Amino acid sequence: MEKTDRSEKVPFKETFKQRVLEGTIEVGRDVSTDELLYDIDLNPVEVAAERDKKVIYPKPNELFIDIDSPENLKIFHKNLVILDRMSVTLGYKQYPSRTEGHCHIIVNMFDDVKDEKERCLLQALLGSDQTKELLGYGRILYEM
Numbered sequence: 832m833e834k835t836d837r838s839e840k841v842p843f844k845e846t847f848k849q850r851v852l853e854g855t856i857e858v859g860r861d862v863s864t865d866e867l868l869y870d871i872d873l874n875p876v877e878v879a880a881e882r883d884k885k886v887i888y889p890k891p892n893e894l895f896i897d898i899d900s901p902e903n904l905k906i907f908h909k910n911l912v913i914l915d916r917m918s919v920t921l922g923y924k925q926y927p928s929r930t931e932g933h934c935h936i937i938v939n940m941f942d943d944v945k946d947e948k949e950r951c952l953l954q955a956l957l958g959s960d961q962t963k964e965l966l967g968y969g970r971i972l973y974e975m
Contacts, residue, residue, distance in 0.1 A: 891943035892921075894953050896936040897960040898928075906958035907936065914957075947971045 879886045889895050898904050914920045921939040928934050938957065944950045948971055955964040 889937070889950070892940045894938040894940065894944070894950060894957065895959070896938060896954055896957050897963055898934045898936060898958060899960050901932065903958035903960075904934070910957050911938070
């Protein structure tokens, strides 16, 4: 299979925004305000500052898991057992979210995560919010 030069493609940001505006891609919206909750161009530090919050970054050996449903929590526990059997995890701590039925989990790994792509992959495999992880991957891929 021949590798395509990415520079020949339409930039991800442009196609993502176009698809959002056309309504051909589903993204999270705040039901009360119809505000986009996910936007590839938003700077998380600036958004947090506007909301009088701060962004917390994982340590090199941590994964941040954002669980949004009981089903995703089951995926977390099921797949964590597999990682435990591989002897790559040290443990985890679960924290409640402001949203009922949601939670945040910090997983401690034996070794540092190799890079941010691996972090996104592992977080997604452990049931973290898939849209968040996919947008994170897009930011990494397109160096945003």
